[in-house]
Amino acid sequence: xxVSRRGTLGLRVIALGYLAVLLLIPVGVVLYRTLEPGLGxxxxxxxxxxxxxxxxLTIELAAIAVPLTTAFGILTALVLVRGRVRGKRxxxxxxxxxxxVSPVVIGLALVLLYGRQGWFGPWLADHGIQxxxxxxxMVLATIFVCVPFVVRExxxxxxxxxxxxxxxxxxxxxxxxxxxxxxxxxxxxxxxAYGVVLSTARAIGEFGAVSVVSGKIAGxxxxxxxxxENRFNNFDLAGAYAASGLLAVIALGTLLAMTLLQRKGxxxx
Amino acid sequence: xxxxxxxxGRLRRRPRAARSTSGSGALGLGVATLWLSIIVLLPLAAxxxxxxxxxxxxxxxxxxxxxxxxxxxxxxxxxxxxxxINAVMGTVxxxxxxxxxxxxxRxxxxxxxxxxxLPTIVAGIxxxxxxxxxxxVGINLAFKQSAVALALLFVTLPFVARAVQPVLIELDREMxxxxxxxxxxxxxxxxxxxLPSLGPAILSGAALAFARAVGEFGSVVxxxxxxxxxxxxxxxxxxxxxxxxxxxxxxxxxxxxxxVSLLVLIGLRFVERWAVRHDR
Amino acid sequence: MxxxxxxxxxxxxxxxLDDVSVDIESGSLTAxxxxxxxxxxxxxxxxxxxxxxxxxxVVLEGADVTNLPPQKRGIGFVFxxxxxxxxxxxxxxxxxxxxVRKRPKAEIxxxxxxxxxxxxxxxxxxxxxxxxxGGQRQRMALAxxxxxxxxxxxxxxxxxxxxxxxxxxxxxxxxxxHEEVHVTTVLVTHDQEEAMELADRIVVLNQGRIEQTxxxxxxxxxxxxxxxxxxxxxxARLGGGLVRPHDLILAQHPTDGAIEAQVxxxxxxxxxxxxxxxxAGDGELAxxxxxxxxxxxxxxxxxxxxxxPGGRVxxxxxxxxxx
Numbered sequence: 001x002x003v004s005r006r007g008t009l010g011l012r013v014i015a016l017g018y019l020a021v022l023l024l025i026p027v028g029v030v031l032y033r034t035l036e037p038g039l040g041x042x043x044x045x046x047x048x049x050x051x052x053x054x055x056x057l058t059i060e061l062a063a064i065a066v067p068l069t070t071a072f073g074i075l076t077a078l079v080l081v082r083g084r085v086r087g088k089r090x091x092x093x094x095x096x097x098x099x100x101v102s103p104v105v106i107g108l109a110l111v112l113l114y115g116r117q118g119w120f121g122p123w124l125a126d127h128g129i130q131x132x133x134x135x136x137x138m139v140l141a142t143i144f145v146c147v148p149f150v151v152r153e154x155x156x157x158x159x160x161x162x163x164x165x166x167x168x169x170x171x172x173x174x175x176x177x178x179x180x181x182x183x184x185x186x187x188x189x190x191x192x193a194y195g196v197v198l199s200t201a202r203a204i205g206e207f208g209a210v211s212v213v214s215g216k217i218a219g220x221x222x223x224x225x226x227x228x229e230n231r232f233n234n235f236d237l238a239g240a241y242a243a244s245g246l247l248a249v250i251a252l253g254t255l256l257a258m259t260l261l262q263r264k265g266x267x268x269x
Numbered sequence: 270x271x272x273x274x275x276x277x278g279r280l281r282r283r284p285r286a287a288r289s290t291s292g293s294g295a296l297g298l299g300v301a302t303l304w305l306s307i308i309v310l311l312p313l314a315a316x317x318x319x320x321x322x323x324x325x326x327x328x329x330x331x332x333x334x335x336x337x338x339x340x341x342x343x344x345x346x347x348x349x350x351x352x353x354i355n356a357v358m359g360t361v362x363x364x365x366x367x368x369x370x371x372x373x374x375r376x377x378x379x380x381x382x383x384x385x386x387l388p389t390i391v392a393g394i395x396x397x398x399x400x401x402x403x404x405x406v407g408i409n410l411a412f413k414q415s416a417v418a419l420a421l422l423f424v425t426l427p428f429v430a431r432a433v434q435p436v437l438i439e440l441d442r443e444m445x446x447x448x449x450x451x452x453x454x455x456x457x458x459x460x461x462x463x464l465p466s467l468g469p470a471i472l473s474g475a476a477l478a479f480a481r482a483v484g485e486f487g488s489v490v491x492x493x494x495x496x497x498x499x500x501x502x503x504x505x506x507x508x509x510x511x512x513x514x515x516x517x518x519x520x521x522x523x524x525x526x527x528x529v530s531l532l533v534l535i536g537l538r539f540v541e542r543w544a545v546r547h548d549r
Numbered sequence: 550m551x552x553x554x555x556x557x558x559x560x561x562x563x564x565x566l567d568d569v570s571v572d573i574e575s576g577s578l579t580a581x582x583x584x585x586x587x588x589x590x591x592x593x594x595x596x597x598x599x600x601x602x603x604x605x606x607v608v609l610e611g612a613d614v615t616n617l618p619p620q621k622r623g624i625g626f627v628f629x630x631x632x633x634x635x636x637x638x639x640x641x642x643x644x645x646x647x648x649v650r651k652r653p654k655a656e657i658x659x660x661x662x663x664x665x666x667x668x669x670x671x672x673x674x675x676x677x678x679x680x681x682x683g684g685q686r687q688r689m690a691l692a693x694x695x696x697x698x699x700x701x702x703x704x705x706x707x708x709x710x711x712x713x714x715x716x717x718x719x720x721x722x723x724x725x726x727h728e729e730v731h732v733t734t735v736l737v738t739h740d741q742e743e744a745m746e747l748a749d750r751i752v753v754l755n756q757g758r759i760e761q762t763x764x765x766x767x768x769x770x771x772x773x774x775x776x777x778x779x780x781x782x783x784x785a786r787l788g789g790g791l792v793r794p795h796d797l798i799l800a801q802h803p804t805d806g807a808i809e810a811q812v813x814x815x816x817x818x819x820x821x822x823x824x825x826x827x828x829a830g831d832g833e834l835a836x837x838x839x840x841x842x843x844x845x846x847x848x849x850x851x852x853x854x855x856x857x858p859g860g861r862v863x864x865x866x867x868x869x870x871x872x
């Protein structure tokens with residue numbers, strides 16, 4: 001009612017046009033290019049030993065980082081929203097830090113801590129522990145980037161539902177753990193699920209930090225995203241597209257999960 | 270209501286903490302802080318420490334080298350431009366998604382999050398496919414500054430749109446109707462009634478977009494060609510320094526980059542507080 | 550003079566307004582009264598231009614405005630939930646319509662101060678809506694609507710969101726304001742007491758149609774049908790007709806035309822007393838008496854009394870009865 005018919009149409013065209021040029025058409029072109037050599041070729045490309053290793057390594061990193069950050073994310077959200085202690089401000093301030101830090105800087109930071117000449121370098125060398133240029137370092141990098149997601153999704157939900165139900169449970173004799181597991185968890189589960197999906201997508205797609213920390217050792221520390229870059233730089237365009245395609249499929253799966261969970265979250269409130 | 274003796278005892282023992290019924294309190298705070306410190310703060314502290322490895326003189330030298338300055342200037346300027354463009358386009362997109370109806374709207378709405386879900390390196394390759402040397406429509410922006418802008422526009426697309434959407438949904442339509450009944454034209458209504466309400470959300474989204482853009486690496490690294498003094502962004506510059514084993518130089522520039530992001534995010538906090546003042 | 554003629558509005562299958570015609574005299578205060586879903590708000594919004602009718606015309610002071618947007622109709626509109634411009638001060642809210650018309654600053658300032666004085670918000674210029682109470686916000690909204698000197702003032706359940714005592718206060722205040730300012734005013738309400746107190750004329754709507762139009766007393770005393778009678782006040786069913794509970798006469802002894810009943814309950818409601826009766830021939834009835842009358846009759850639970858109507862009885866089953 002406030003915008004005329006022509007205005008509405010005009011805005012729609014501008015918005016969709018922008019999305020087409022920036023998002024839709026490029027994605028379409030990549031999908032086309034990826035499938036151009038034929039599905040058989042694509043399959044061959046993503047089942048090479050290097051690709052298979054990269055795939056599983058990527059999954060492994062996510063499988064470690066996401067549960068860890070989820071657990072601590074829920075704890076942190078509880079502290080931030082339900083806690084009655086001072087010092088939460090500090091946590092609040094730092095929880096969004098990973099968003100402000102360039103992935104390359106994250107990698108650099110980890111190298112400076114755990115690399116041969118880093119703060120813990122000598123100690124790690126003495127004990128034969130390899131973090132940089134090895135999987136543990138990549139795990140740390142992945143954890144770093146995943147830190148904010150679950151907290152940011154769970155905290156608002158906690159705030160919204162209030163703690164009356166938890167108080168009621170306490171008056172009925174439930175221990176803190178029972179209250180958490182039976183009352184709090186069910187209430188926040190969609191927020192948690194959404195946060196898990198977001199951090200999984202982030203973990204799988206992480207490039208910059210892992211790039212610095214991994215040393216790109218063939219067959220050992222190359223994740224799927226690193227493989228894409230690798231193949232591109234070696235002029236194996238089709239191979240790069242194939243690996244990208246795999247990542248894109250995972251991303252679309254993530255999008256689907258996000259959309260479904262958003263709806264679940266909406267209808268639950 | 271008679272509480273079980275155990276509960277009564279607990280309540281008596283810790284009167285103040287009786288309200289924190291599900292796992293918070295000092296222990297929780299301690300664990301959370303420890304976790305954050307080890308994972309996030311310690312690494313960043315190492316960067317800051319390393320940047321001052323050779324004293325403030327070395328820090329300044331590293332940061333003021335011609336190449337570092339050029340990269341930083343390019344990064345900040347292009348990120349500002351991208352944030353501004355997506356502030357406008359994000360608002361338009363949010364408007365269309367909330368106020369308009371057309372077939373396929375739900376799909377489009379879901380796709381807005383694609384840049385969040387897609388690995389940055391894949392984003393880079395995707396844009397390269399359409400706007401690079403092998404472009405089917407003959408547009409080759411590879412190794413140009415506009416290519417960097419394109420990549421940054423892609424990865425920061427959702428920020429403003431997603432920030433504005435919920436505000437737009439909650440907006441009191443009656444305010445617009447009241448303004449119309451008082452004689453305001455649609456443009457005036459948008460300018461004086463709607464925009465002020467959306468302002469904080471747009472700024473918030475734009476600030477996050479800017480913070481993301483200045484640090485962006487994966488989507489830019491392939492398409493920019495990394496030409497010093499031309500298309501080199503700070504994140505790639507830092508990467509090159511690391512490769513050349515100049516970690517203290519890298520750390521110095523990293524600290525500057527961090528400072529820029531943090532300043533923007535802190536500014537954001539103030540904007541949010543200001544916005545709450547009027548809201549009820 | 551406002552004329553809405555043959556206005557029809559559908560939302561999908563639902564008929565909000567069905568061939569509604571109404572004429573409103575200049576300078577009067579008219580109430581559109583009806584239950585939820587009766588179409589009263591829709592009719593108001595059609596007059597305002599906030600809704601476009603599927604059929605029918607709206608004429609304001611001789612000009613056909615049916616196809617004009619609200620900006621161009623010269624109306625003032627007040628919403629139930631105030632629709633205050635939250636990010637603007639009280640002064641800026643009230644000044645909005647004048648600013649949009651590009652009036653000179655000095656004129657705007659003077660007008661705003663004058664209006665705020667009239668609505669009792671003098672000194673509140675620099676406050677923000679979030680700092681005002683509900684009643685104050687609504688008075689601000691009224692000042693804002695009046696600032697542009699509308700030829701018609703339209704109020705959509707303006708007191709619906711306020712506490713009962715604030716409501717009563719503002720009701721009286723609105724009537725006084727109308728006497729002073731004399732703008733043609735149309736008020737939508739579901740509260741019959743409000744309509745009776747404020748309006749010169751009442752238009753009763755039900756399910757998208759007009760049931761009756763007339764002065765408050767007219768409609769109360771001579772309702773056109775069961776619905777109007779039931780909506781405007783309490784009714785009691787007696788012997789195939791509808792009668793007002795306060796028109797019932799109770800006696801301890803049988804009289805001509807009276808029906809036997811037993812007193813179930815005597816409920817004291819301050820000055821009034823509700824006497825709940827069980828009729829002999831099966832059926833229940835509630836009569837309304839004054840304390841004085843109850844004392845005189847010495848009524849107690851379980852007593853047998855004889856009821857007959859003392860006022861007009863309206864035969865049941867007139868056309869267009871609500872279910």
